[in-house]
Amino acid sequence: MSEALSSAPTPRKRNDRYEEAAVQAGRTGGKALAAKGSKLRTKRAQATLKEVAELAGVSQMTVSRALNAPEMVRKPTRERIQRAVEELNYRPNLMARSLAAGRxxxxxxxxxxxxxxxxxxxxxxxxxxxxxxxxxxxxxxxxxxxxxxxxxxxxxxxxxxxxxxxxxxxxxxxxxxxxxxxxxxxxxxxxxxxxxxxxxxxxxxxDERAALLMTRHLIGLGHRRIAFIAGPEGDFQSAERRRGFERALDEANLPTDQALIAGGAYTYRSGMDAAASILSAAAPPTAIFAANDDMAAGAVAEAHRRGLRVPEQLSVAGFDDTSLASTIWPSLTTVHQPxxxxxxxxxxxxxxxxxxxxxxxxxxxxxxxxxxxxxxxxxx
Amino acid sequence: MSEALSSAPTPRKRNDRYEEAAVQAGRTGGKALAAKGSKLRTKRAQATLKEVAELAGVSQMTVSRALNAPEMVRKPTRERIQRAVEELNYRPNLMARSLAAGRxxxxxxxxxxxxxxxxxxxxxxxxxxxxxxxxxxxxxxxxxxxxxxxxxxxxxxxxxxxxxxxxxxxxxxxxxxxxxxxxxxxxxxxxxxxxxxxxxxxxxxxDERAALLMTRHLIGLGHRRIAFIAGPEGDFQSAERRRGFERALDEANLPTDQALIAGGAYTYRSGMDAAASILSAAAPPTAIFAANDDMAAGAVAEAHRRGLRVPEQLSVAGFDDTSLASTIWPSLTTVHQPxxxxxxxxxxxxxxxxxxxxxxxxxxxxxxxxxxxxxxxxxx
DNA sequence: CTTGGAAGTGGTAGCGCTAACACAAAACGA
DNA sequence: TCGTTTTGTGTTAGCGCTACCACTTCCAAG
Structure with missing residues (x-):
């Protein structure tokens, strides 16, 4: 793995015309010496604390403090340092800082x-x-x-x-x-x-609250028969989400119809199956809320297969906001975690x-x- | 952003019964002093080069060399160092190394x-x-x-x-x-x-070769009418992929039917549309090769909507091996980039x-x- | 006036590691 | 035998930064 380069498929140059330009351009933009250049590139002439200190006419320590604990440095000094920092485009060396501070x-x-x-x-x-x-x-x-x-x-x-x-x-x-x-x-x-x-x-x-919010959203839109596709039995998050779903239903005095609750396995396919079972119910729902996006996407697929238009005839909501949610069509209304x-x-x-x-x-x-x-x- | 913690929603303790355990466990596993512990945690009693050197009875430099350029150190010495390293569970401090080597x-x-x-x-x-x-x-x-x-x-x-x-x-x-x-x-x-x-x-x-390979795979399976869903006009990669597709067809002496080539926009929806156009052709294909996974997934959706079973009645291949490819059902045969x-x-x-x-x-x-x-x- | 203590600043000594050279010991040809 | 290399190892001097303590002011309290 780390020797990847040596065992590479033959590298093929795509353009030859850059050969010269490359050499000429060099790497640091200066000193055209040392083609072996083992070091040049890393020494990007970065300004150091010392230089800033000299330019500002203070000690390194003061600069360090001005950077790390500004309140310990008097304002005029601090401003002078600030100017020096900007002039030199100084950026602290994180490695040195870590090493010294051991923090x-x-x-x-x-x-x-x-x-x-x-x-x-x-x-x-x-x-x-x-x-x-x-x-x-x-x-x-x-x-x-x-x-x-x-x-x-x-x-x-x-x-x-x-x-x-x-x-x-x-x-x-x-x-x-x-x-x-x-x-x-x-x-x-x-x-x-x-x-x-x-x-x-x-x-x-x-999770419970998130599911509660989403279900409320659905209810707010006018849905009265809402189905839920749960995750695997015993899954903690799924249970929480289901609890939130049911609480929202209770809040709105809507009955919990067991025929509208199906178990899935968090996979697309299981979402399709769960939706198939739900949509075959005597009184099918107008909305399905799935405990994750994959199952929601599966539910959309199943709806389409049955000729149902989403969202005109059936709304589907997901959970997680994975990339899948924004990829498919129609894109999924879902719960986003930060x-x-x-x-x-x-x-x-x-x-x-x-x-x-x-x-x-x-x-x-x-x-x-x-x-x-x-x-x-x-x-x- | 960086002050995130201070503006946090109220942290709620979920369990109180760990209060004691937490304190007791401490952080460094030793020395129960300095509850203020500003430093302890970072000083995980990591062995240093110096200690290894002392234990092995050589200089720091030799240890450094044994680690970075083993061939420069005689075998017995190297082995002695190796043993010391293991005994102390020494791990080089990357920051110090970077700082010193400037590399x-x-x-x-x-x-x-x-x-x-x-x-x-x-x-x-x-x-x-x-x-x-x-x-x-x-x-x-x-x-x-x-x-x-x-x-x-x-x-x-x-x-x-x-x-x-x-x-x-x-x-x-x-x-x-x-x-x-x-x-x-x-x-x-x-x-x-x-x-x-x-x-x-x-x-x-x-890209060209990858598309060639996939198309050959399809042809090898017996497909003779293969459609291609391209990316946006002018897209470099899409053009390459299309070239590979056509070359494979040529190789196999298969005609290139323009009705079986549709343009997409790399999106799921555009894949559905392209598939719709392709599947409406007078002589529909037995396989569709899309220039990316999103469009392939869209093609699968469109096929399902039309009641076609994938892959029994229609094969669909993608490109890129995004997570979508393994999420949907049926999961996509696709081209994986390393x-x-x-x-x-x-x-x-x-x-x-x-x-x-x-x-x-x-x-x-x-x-x-x-x-x-x-x-x-x-x-x- | 002292004295004490902030507040602001500087000096010094490393953090753990490696570059560069110095040096001793072994290996070589003449 | 004596250079002269080669090989292996030690010494020294930092890399860029911060901890820690020492120092200087300056001001308030005694």
């Missing part, structure tokens, strides 16, 4: 097999915050085999030299894994955790020595209205 | 609006290689507005202090952007670039001072056989 963390992101949409948002959010907080992100794929043996997993993580760990779902829902991992002596944040009882920090959303922000929080939490190891945060969700939901057809 | 790069990943599947694979590949090469990844979202003004974009990147830049599609297909960016004086790698002529390194796949490896290569390329600034690599693709393709129905 930067290596944070692992343990993931298993999340949707790629989830993962990319997660990484983006974490990466951004790591950068600004001076931490470093280490991705750590934890395959099924590792999950099967929590002991080994903990051992592996223990000597990976990490200072903190973020566990993404579905890993974070696994109580065994959570327990094993929280025993390694480094702070752990569980994202969208299951109901486990490990001593780890938790960041998630209020994944990037959750990741960002997780990083901050790990970096904050003061955080309680049993803290739990719930972030707000957002209902994304797209094309798959509309008022029910007029029965008149 | 580590800050590499930016410029992206615009790629599919999240693409992005997450990209980030994963890049992150991994960055870690092992000691580089640092900086994600840089470049919104439409920035792309509209390549000058400003170049300026922004110029003083972002990056040492290298990786541009993901669709950004890398934009000739203006590529040109502007390659003028900033840092090495740039374009992923799946368009046909632009900027002096940047390029990593991609051979995105993580492309990213990994890109990082390596940027880190290798010897690489030509006009190098171009083409990686091999893989045909992923799933459920949407089968031999054509028997006409007997």
């Amino acid at each position: 930067s963390l290596f944070i692992g992101v343990g993931y298993n097999n999340p949707s790629s949409a989830y993962l990319s948002e997660l990484l983006l959010g974490a990466l951004r915050t790591c950068r600004s907080a001076g931490h470093h992100l280490v991705v750590e794929e934890l395959p099924e085999s590792a999950v099967g043996d929590p002991e080994a997993l903990a051992g592996k993580l223990r000597d990976s030299g990490l200072d903190g760990l973020i566990l993404a779902p579905p890993l974070s829902e696994n109580a065994e894994v959570a327990a094993a991992v929280s025993g390694i002596g480094i702070p752990v944040v569980l994202l969208s955790p299951g109901e486990g009882t490990s001593t780890a920090m938790r960041i998630g959303i209020d 994944i990037a922000e959750m990741a960002s929080r997780a990083v901050l939490l790990l970096g904050d020595a003061g955080s309680q190891s049993d803290a739990a945060y719930q972030l707000d969700v957002e209902i994304i209205e797209r094309e798959s939901v509309a008022p029910p057809p007029q029965e008149v | 580590s790069l800050f590499i930016g990943v410029g992206y615009n609006n790629p599919s999240s599947a693409y992005l997450s694979e990209l980030l994963l590949g890049a992150l991994r290689t960055c870690r092992s090469a000691g580089h640092h990844l900086v994600v840089e979202e470049l919104p439409e507005s920035a792309v509209g003004d390549p000058e400003a974009l170049a300026g922004k990147l110029r003083d972002s202090g990056l040492d290298g830049l990786i541009l993901a599609p669709p950004l890398s297909e934009n000739a203006e952007v590529a040109a502007a960016v390659s003028g900033i004086g840092i090495p740039v790698v374009l992923l799946s670039p368009g046909e632009g002529t900027s002096t940047a390194m390029r990593i991609g796949i051979d 995105i993580a490896e492309m990213a990994s290569r890109a990082v390596l390329l940027l880190g290798d001072a010897g690489s030509q600034s006009d190098a171009a690599y083409q990686l091999d693709v893989e045909i992923i056989e799933r459920e949407s393709v089968a031999p054509p129905p028997q006409e007997v």
Whole structure:
């Protein structure tokens, strides 16, 4: 894997006409020497603290303080430094800072097999915050085999030299894994955790409330017969979402028709099957709310197969706002989780020595209205 | 954004019973002192080079060499060091190494609006290689507005202090952007670039060949009337893919029926429309090959809507292997690009001072056989 | 006036590692 | 035998930054 380049399929030059230009352009834009150039490129003539200090006529320490704790430096000094910083286009060297301060963390992101949409948002959010907080992100794929043996997993993580760990779902829902991992002596944040009882920090959303909100939205539009496609039996999140759904129905004094509740497995296909069963009911619904987007998309497919137009004849709502939701036609009205922000929080939490190891945060969700939901057809 | 934590929705403790356990567990697993613990956590009693050197009875330098250039150290010495390393569970401090060697790069990943599947694979590949090469990844979202003004974009990147830049599609297909960016004086790698002529390194796949392979696969299965759903007019990749498709047809002495070639816009909906037009042809095809997965999925939807079973009555093939391909039912047979490896290569390329600034690599693709393709129905 | 203590600033000593050279010991040809 | 290389290892000097303590003012309290 790391020797990838050497075992490469023959690299083929597509254009030859750039040969000269390339050499001429050089890399640092200056000094045309040292074709071997092992070093030039990294020395991008970055201004250092020292230079800024000299230009501003103060000591390095003062500059450092002006940057890290501005309130400790008198205003005129601070402004002088500020000007020097701008003039030299100074940017602190994060590595040196980390090294000297000894305050930067290596944070692992343990993931298993999340949707790629989830993962990319997660990484983006974490990466951004790591950068600004001076931490470093280490991705750590934890395959099924590792999950099967929590002991080994903990051992592996223990000597990976990490200072903190973020566990993404579905890993974070696994109580065994959570327990094993929280025993390694480094702070752990569980994202969208299951109901486990490990001593780890938790960041998630209020699934019940999110489902309640979406169902209310549907009811507000005029729907009275609403079906729900649940996730697998025993799944914590699915149960929460279902609870929210039922509570909204109760609130509106609508009956809960068991024929309109079907179980799925979070997959597209299971959504199709569940929708098939629901749509075959004696009194079919005008809206279907699925516990995730994949099943919602499956429900749309099944509706189409039966010649039902979405959303004119049937509304379909999803949950998660995966890329699928905005890809298909009609695009799905769904519940969006602030994944990037959750990741960002997780990083901050790990970096904050003061955080309680049993803290739990719930972030707000957002209902994304797209094309798959509309008022029910007029029965008149 | 960075003050996220302070403006958080009220954190709610979910369990109180861990209060004690949390305190007791501590963070470093040892020394129960300093509850204020501002520092403890980062000083994970990591062994240093010095300690290893002492234990092994050699100088720090020798240990450093044993780690970075083993062939320079005599075998017995090396083994002694190796043992010390293991005993102390020593792991080099990457930050110190980077700082001292001055060899580590800050590499930016410029992206615009790629599919999240693409992005997450990209980030994963890049992150991994960055870690092992000691580089640092900086994600840089470049919104439409920035792309509209390549000058400003170049300026922004110029003083972002990056040492290298990786541009993901669709950004890398934009000739203006590529040109502007390659003028900033840092090495740039374009992923799946368009046909632009900027002096940047390029990593991609051979789109024509990939399409050729997939079409051959279809022909090999017995299909004789194969339709193609192209991307937008003028799109470089789409044109390449179409060329590959047509070449495979030629090879097999099959006619190219213009009624079986439709243009799309890379969207699900456009795939449905294109499929509708294709399936309405006087002599409909037994297989449809779409230039991307979204359109292929749209084609499947349209087929279903018309009551055609996939793949029994109609085969559908995609391109890109996005998450959509494995989500929908039936899952799509498609062309997989080694995105993580492309990213990994890109990082390596940027880190290798010897690489030509006009190098171009083409990686091999893989045909992923799933459920949407089968031999054509028997006409007997 | 002292004295004490902020508030603002500077000096020094590293953080953990590697580049560059210095040097000793072994290996070589003449 | 004596250079002369080669090979393996040690020494020194930082990389760019911050912790920590020392110092200078300046002002209020005694």
